Amino acid sequence: MQPCDYKPLDPKVRNAPYPYYQVLREQAPVHYVEQVKAYALSRYEDVHAALKNPAVFSSSREHFTKSNALIDLSKLGEEVKRMVDSSVLVSTDPPQHTRLRSLVSRAFSARRMADMEPRIRALTRRLLEALPRQGEFELLEALSVPLPITVIAEMLGVEPERHHDFRRWSNDVVNAGTRMITRPGPFPEVEASLREFRLYLEGVIAERRVEPRDDLITALVRSSEEEEGLLSAEELMSFVRLLLIAGNETTTNLLGNGLITLVKNPEQLARLREKPELVPNAVEEMLRYDSPAQGLFRFSLQDMEFSGQKVPARSMVLLLLGSANRDPRRFTEPERFDVGREQTGHISFGYGIHFCLGAALSRLEMRVVLEELVPRLKHLDFASDQPEEVEWVDNAFLRGPRRLRLAVELA
Numbered sequence: 273m274q275p276c277d278y279k280p281l282d283p284k285v286r287n288a289p290y291p292y293y294q295v296l297r298e299q300a301p302v303h304y305v306e307q308v309k310a311y312a313l314s315r316y317e318d319v320h321a322a323l324k325n326p327a328v329f330s331s332s333r334e335h336f337t338k339s340n341a342l343i344d345l346s347k348l349g350e351e352v353k354r355m356v357d358s359s360v361l362v363s364t365d366p367p368q369h370t371r372l373r374s375l376v377s378r379a380f381s382a383r384r385m386a387d388m389e390p391r392i393r394a395l396t397r398r399l400l401e402a403l404p405r406q407g408e409f410e411l412l413e414a415l416s417v418p419l420p421i422t423v424i425a426e427m428l429g430v431e432p433e434r435h436h437d438f439r440r441w442s443n444d445v446v447n448a449g450t451r452m453i454t455r456p457g458p459f460p461e462v463e464a465s466l467r468e469f470r471l472y473l474e475g476v477i478a479e480r481r482v483e484p485r486d487d488l489i490t491a492l493v494r495s496s497e498e499e500e501g502l503l504s505a506e507e508l509m510s511f512v513r514l515l516l517i518a519g520n521e522t523t524t525n526l527l528g529n530g531l532i533t534l535v536k537n538p539e540q541l542a543r544l545r546e547k548p549e550l551v552p553n554a555v556e557e558m559l560r561y562d563s564p565a566q567g568l569f570r571f572s573l574q575d576m577e578f579s580g581q582k583v584p585a586r587s588m589v590l591l592l593l594g595s596a597n598r599d600p601r602r603f604t605e606p607e608r609f610d611v612g613r614e615q616t617g618h619i620s621f622g623y624g625i626h627f628c629l630g631a632a633l634s635r636l637e638m639r640v641v642l643e644e645l646v647p648r649l650k651h652l653d654f655a656s657d658q659p660e661e662v663e664w665v666d667n668a669f670l671r672g673p674r675r676l677r678l679a680v681e682l683a
């Protein structure tokens with residue numbers, strides 16, 4: 273295998289990226305990936321250093337679009353263009369980012385998260401109750417989609433019953449993100465779905481302006497009204513959309529990847545059963561071992577050097593989180609899944625100013641699921657009709673099973 277074999281948009285690479293990362297780390301720690309027109313960094317130290325330096329590695333959507341390096345806005349349909357134009361927080365740099373982040377981070381404080389635990393536990397128990405005592409089920413349908421989407425919908429104050437719509441819209445937004453890069457051009461079916469999503473959220477926001485409630489959308493509406501110019505109506509909508517998507521796809525993937533890893537490592541599942549106090553550690557190890565977010569993009573504003581090789585100014589940079597988390601320079605025996613691992617410092621939630629806002633929430637959801645599920649598990653395996661090769665979501669930088677059929681025996 274050669275560094276040039278790393279083609280992140282090819283299903284072969286997407287399905288099993290780790291051997292490619294190893295080649296990149298060893299042979300080409302700075303590698304230009306033609307398929308996504310970006311310099312890929314694959315070593316922990318380099319990815320970490322880039323994340324720590326937002327003054328040079330910009331997240332601003334303007335660079336991504338104006339440079340036409342990755343996305344050619346002129347080729348996109350109206351709704352997709354509108355979405356890219358109004359995206360907030362994750363695609364802004366300081367000082368805009370700093371102001372927005374301080375506004376929204378209150379909603380995700382450690383105290384708020386702790387307050388949510390009983391509700392998350394009750395939802396988890398209800399979903400687990402519906403599983404067969406002894407039999408087979410599909411994880412996404414039964415647990416890993418409804419749990420995070422219900423939690424974030426309740427937080428925002430949108431109707432959890434519409435979770436099928438949120439899921440569809442959210443998938444379409446994520447797909448639009450990939451297609452902008454891979455097959456630029458208008459995509460009418462996604463346009464219709466994005467319009468539906470936008471109109472729905474605009475309706476909810478308008479309702480909260482007139483009739484405030486005790487929910488996150490009302491809080492955001494209120495602070496944007498108090499501090500004029502902070503969030504335009506379009507940006508407010510865009511932020512709510514970001515939360516609905518971020519609060520959904522990634523945690524679903526963490527739950528899926530975590531359970532796949534446990535099935536493949538039964539001795540680690542046995543350890544967890546014996547020592548439930550290892551659960552929080554196991555969550556961190558699941559994040560490190562098979563991260564739901566495999567890569568992030570930045571735009572370099574000046575020439576920089578990593579591992580002795582140059583990343584030129586004004587280029588797209590791909591930070592391979594999934595590779596950094598398996599760098600043997602940072603983690604002992606990184607290919608081993610070990611629920612008792614003491615080394616911390618994975619970067620699955622990113623690092624620095626854009627560190628994932630929902631990290632505490634998704635950790636909490638994963639921990640509660642393991643706390644509720646593991647003690648009841650007499651047996652966990654792939655279902656008889658689950659293909660040996662897991663079918664992964666069709667996305668180069670988000671990793672999780674598209675479907676996962678499991679067999680259980682519960683106490």
Ligand code: HEM
Nearest residue numbers: 361362518519522523526565620621622626628629630634
């Ligand atoms: C396992 C689950 C999750 C993973 C792996 C994950 C991963 C990430 C990563 C890697 C970033 C950094 C992006 C960057 O630096 O460009 C990020 C940012 C973000 N995440 Fe998450 N995320 C998860 C769950 C969530 C949840 C549940 C929410 C919301 C409820 C959320 C909301 C956000 C937001 C708003 C940002 C942008 C923060 C900023 O730019 O300041 N994430 N996430």
